[in-house]
Amino acid sequence: MHIDLSGKQALVTGATAGIGLAIATGLARAGAQVTIVGRDQAKLDQAQAAIAQASGRDDVRGIQADAGTTEGCQAVIEQQPEADILINNLGIYGACPFFEINDAAWEEIFQVNVMSGVRLARHYAKGMQARSWGRIQFISSESALNIPSEMVHYGVSKAALQGVSRGLAKVLAGSGVTVNTILPGPTRTEGAQAMMAEMGKERGVTAEQMETLFLAENRPSTLLKRFATPEEVANLCIYAASPQASATTGAALRVEGGIVESIA
Template structure:
């Protein structure tokens, strides 16, 4: 299968590292004019350099902006008025005991993980419908289905994304605009590597070894029995953004290594 996104503009939120950067790289490699986004100008510039090293002919540009607020979204859409492909990857996570999660933390997670995607879809989907072609993908998580007891606030936002994506897919019924969610499981992103680094040093093991042990201990239902790579997640997203995925919409697509113990 040859995926050709030439002539399409793709925006990937929070794409200077990890899964977001892998997705942006995959879209650029498929020929899309790709927009990288990050909170700081420095992170955007560094990511653009890394992208051009990985994909020498990449048609790529970067926009700095914090998408956790309406003002940050307004800045981005002013710089990028239209897009054919929108990947809502912006998100934050972190464990915290339920009884210690403040109202402010609940609000921060909701604004970053949910409302960033709502605001971007509200802007870009109008043009997609007018042109009768578009792809919107929400990067959710297996935590949307397996709500973590130590990250209930995070799980809530990931479940909310599934509802929004399904509703938007129905809104686009009968058009060539598709809306889907992709649910990664444990993935060796930059954030996960940083989180495991101290444990690996204390135990005298590699980060990869500790990551595998984490999956087998804390995600024992995993069929893959290891974390996915960011590229493995990105591969599914790039496909969902392609013309070949035209009959896939309103779906919650898992790339979780079988962590969710379900046959559907």
């Protein structure tokens, strides 16, 4: 299968590292003009250079903005008024006992993980609908189906994305615009590696050994038996953004290594 996204404009939030960077790189390699969004200009510059080198393209754009805020989303929209492919990847996470998650933490995680995608989709979907073609993805998590006790607020925010995605797919039914959620499992991103290193330090093991322990203790149902790479997650996203995926919409697409105990 050859995926050709030539002539398409793609916007990826949270794209200076990890899954977002891998998705942006894959889209650029497939021929899309890619714009990435991040808060740190130095990281944006590094990510743009990395994508350009990997794809051979010289039209990668970067927008410095905090898409987790109303003002940041507006800044993104003003600098990139239209997009054919929207990847709502921006998200935050962190372990915290339920009884210590205060209102501010709940509000923050909803603003970043849910409302950022709502605000951008609300804008870009209109243009996609008018052009009768578009792809919108919300990067969710297996935690949406398997709410982790160590970060309930994170799981709930990702479950909310499932509802937003399914509802928007219904709003755009028959328009040529598809809307899907992508559900990664534990993925070897920079953030995850740092967390494993910190947890491993506390237990006197390496980050690699901690990954194995983490899966055994927290995700024992994994069939992959390892952390995925960002590129493995991105591969599914690139397909879902392609013309070939025209009949896939309103779906929760899992790339979580078989953690979820369901065949549906």
